[in-house]
Amino acid sequence: MITPAGLAQALLFGVANGCIYILLATGLNLIFGVMKLVNFAHGQLLMVGAFVAYEVTTVVGLNPYVSILVSMCSVALIGMVLEKFAFRKIRGTDKLNEIFISLGLIYVFQYSATLLWENSYTIRIPSPLVGLSVPLGGVALGYDLILAMLIVVVILVGLLFLTKKTKIGLAMRATSQKSDAAMLMGININRVYLFTFAVGAALAGAAGAIYGILFPFNPAMGALPTIKAFAIIILGGLGSIPGAVIGGLLYGIAENATAYLTNGTWQNAVAFALLIAVLIIRPTGLFGEKGE
Amino acid sequence: MDFKAALATFVKSFRLRKFQFAIAALAFMAVLPLFVRSEYLIGQVFTVMIIFALYASSWNLLAYSGQGSLGHAAFLGIGGFASALLATKLGFPPIAGLFVGGLMSAGIGFLVGLACVRLKAWFLAMVTFGFAVISETIVSQFDDIFGGTIGFATPSIVPRGVPFFYATLAITTLSIATIFLVMKSKWGLAFKAIHENELEAKMIGINTAKYRLLAFVISTFFAGVAGCLLTESQLFISTDIFKIDNSFLPLIMAVIGGLGTLEGPIIGAVIIESIEKFAYVTYPILQPLNPLFPGVTNVGPPLTFVGLGIFLIVVVIFLPKGITSLLHKLYDYLREGEPPKKGEEK
Numbered sequence: 001m002i003t004p005a006g007l008a009q010a011l012l013f014g015v016a017n018g019c020i021y022i023l024l025a026t027g028l029n030l031i032f033g034v035m036k037l038v039n040f041a042h043g044q045l046l047m048v049g050a051f052v053a054y055e056v057t058t059v060v061g062l063n064p065y066v067s068i069l070v071s072m073c074s075v076a077l078i079g080m081v082l083e084k085f086a087f088r089k090i091r092g093t094d095k096l097n098e099i100f101i102s103l104g105l106i107y108v109f110q111y112s113a114t115l116l117w118e119n120s121y122t123i124r125i126p127s128p129l130v131g132l133s134v135p136l137g138g139v140a141l142g143y144d145l146i147l148a149m150l151i152v153v154v155i156l157v158g159l160l161f162l163t164k165k166t167k168i169g170l171a172m173r174a175t176s177q178k179s180d181a182a183m184l185m186g187i188n189i190n191r192v193y194l195f196t197f198a199v200g201a202a203l204a205g206a207a208g209a210i211y212g213i214l215f216p217f218n219p220a221m222g223a224l225p226t227i228k229a230f231a232i233i234i235l236g237g238l239g240s241i242p243g244a245v246i247g248g249l250l251y252g253i254a255e256n257a258t259a260y261l262t263n264g265t266w267q268n269a270v271a272f273a274l275l276i277a278v279l280i281i282r283p284t285g286l287f288g289e290k291g292e
Numbered sequence: 293m294d295f296k297a298a299l300a301t302f303v304k305s306f307r308l309r310k311f312q313f314a315i316a317a318l319a320f321m322a323v324l325p326l327f328v329r330s331e332y333l334i335g336q337v338f339t340v341m342i343i344f345a346l347y348a349s350s351w352n353l354l355a356y357s358g359q360g361s362l363g364h365a366a367f368l369g370i371g372g373f374a375s376a377l378l379a380t381k382l383g384f385p386p387i388a389g390l391f392v393g394g395l396m397s398a399g400i401g402f403l404v405g406l407a408c409v410r411l412k413a414w415f416l417a418m419v420t421f422g423f424a425v426i427s428e429t430i431v432s433q434f435d436d437i438f439g440g441t442i443g444f445a446t447p448s449i450v451p452r453g454v455p456f457f458y459a460t461l462a463i464t465t466l467s468i469a470t471i472f473l474v475m476k477s478k479w480g481l482a483f484k485a486i487h488e489n490e491l492e493a494k495m496i497g498i499n500t501a502k503y504r505l506l507a508f509v510i511s512t513f514f515a516g517v518a519g520c521l522l523t524e525s526q527l528f529i530s531t532d533i534f535k536i537d538n539s540f541l542p543l544i545m546a547v548i549g550g551l552g553t554l555e556g557p558i559i560g561a562v563i564i565e566s567i568e569k570f571a572y573v574t575y576p577i578l579q580p581l582n583p584l585f586p587g588v589t590n591v592g593p594p595l596t597f598v599g600l601g602i603f604l605i606v607v608v609i610f611l612p613k614g615i616t617s618l619l620h621k622l623y624d625y626l627r628e629g630e631p632p633k634k635g636e637e638k
Contacts, residue, residue, distance in 0.1 A: 230414075
């Protein structure tokens with residue numbers, strides 16, 4: 001049954017998905033823009049973020065929205081370890097090595113999570129606001145979703161401030177333009193890379209916590225969102241944060257609309273077909289200035 | 293096309309140590325069924341190991357040209373489904389199905405490759421990954437044609453067990469020899485040049501698009517052949533063949549064994565398949581760890597995969613040329629003092 005209200009509800013789910021995609025894609029975009037590094041294990045950081053938030057909420061008893069902060073900090077730390085001990089070692093070698101390392105990380109994270117949380121198959125972070133919603137003519141706009149959108153906006157504004165107004169942000173922008181020249185200007189590239197990766201990971205952590213509040217999740221949740229986030233940064237244009245925001249929203253909505261119209265089976269296939277079509281027709285993305 | 297020179301290299305290689313090793317390995321595999329009587333070991337472990345050696349070699353050829361695929365399972369599945377459907381619906385003999393399956397896979401690989409020729413490594417990885425998801429969806433959605441959701445049994449011409457083991461060994465040897473010839477030919481040189489630096493390769497007059505496409509087609513052909521063999525070895529096929537692990541495993545095998553070498557993917561396939569099939573031996577030792585992780589009934593399988601991931605990372609960081617380079621060093625160490633023979637390859 002396809003009804004206008006149902007479609008509107010699907011679009012709303014799309015916005016919720018979009019929020020997560022925006023954070024994930026922005027983090028990836030930041031890491032790619034500054035470090036020219038592709039981390040296919042980014043979705044695993046999302047998964048870790050969700051589980052950290054879950055543990056903090058259920059075991060420590062913090063408010064789920066406070067646990068987002070805890071999750072961001074811990075995932076940022078994990079990100080720093082990954083950068084320092086894995087990705088830094090292969091910097092400057094074959095580009096394929098990044099894919100290999102990320103693949104190894106996917107296995108490590110996913111199966112470690114299976115070890116730790118297998119029994120919690122498809123769990124959800126208990127939010128005090130669950131079930132509460134603003135009725136909008138047959139469509140329920142959950143308070144959780146409103147809060148999630150607000151948080152995403154706050155995080156994005158914070159990120160904008162960080163990159164545009166602070167000294168480390170300036171260093172990040174300089175490094176992203178030309179790392180050699182930035183190094184000659186006295187910028188400690190290693191520190192910039194470490195910081196960038198930590199920020200990108202923190203965004204994934206936040207995305208994971210929000211995911212856990214809005215949707216049920218399990219240890220295998222990370223794989224598809226990573227690829228989708230990549231699709232989004234390609235759609236939105238590499239290195240373009242507004243592109244990632246618009247792309248994330250569009251992608252989330254398009255995906256959920258397709259899922260609603262085709263009973264969910266074609267959701268991923270359509271999404272990837274869209275991505276492949278964009279890559280073939282416009283390799284620089286819809287909003288991208290110039291391709292890598 | 294310089295197959296003559298490649299053939300000359302091939303003939304010359306008869307004198308090479310490497311070639312003698314290959315013959316020794318082949319001879320070892322050939323006499324294996326005389327000593328191993330277990331139906332399971334021959335049919336499910338060693339046969340599958342050989343098939344994965346071919347599958348990883350096909351992936352390796354693609355990586356040899358600088359293109360990393362994260363969705364090779366799509367081609368494995370296309371080959372498998374093509375041969376299985378031809379055999380069940382049209383009554384094709386599986387041997388013919390092998391080639392048709394490979395050609396089908398290569399044909400679709402050509403189209404995917406055509407879409408990807410301009411793409412950088414990571415975009416290509418994503419497109420191929422996406423393509424695997426799309427193929428799986430298409431096959432499971434048109435179930436009345438493919439019948440893949442539940443799966444179906446496939447007929448066999450070669451009896452299971454030892455005869456099929458030998459058939460697989462023969463086909464794989466031929467295929468890997470072909471891959472070797474391609475790698476040593478002018479095409480292989482072009483692939484290597486593109487891998488090193490695509491821009492420079494273009495500047496010295498290599499038609500990079502053509503050669504990248506060529507690598508794609510050859511690689512997907514053999515992936516398709518491997519898919520047919522895998523289907524034949526299980527006498528069964530379902531959409532399970534498209535699973536993500538099937539896309540990642542050839543990569544892990546090739547990288548751990550030694551990327552861009554002939555023996556790398558084979559050694560990698562042996563190592564990874566052995567780990568997968570014999571990891572259960574360690575489960576009793578890991579038993580004391582079970583209380584630490586109340587969520588799982590057996591810590592063995594997840595720990596195996598965690599170990600596999602760490603293994604891959606460690607190899608990429610510390611042994612960029614894979615286990616093969618370690619074996620070369622070991623060999624040199626054992627032969628220390630003897631002067632290297634003329635023409636011997638290191």
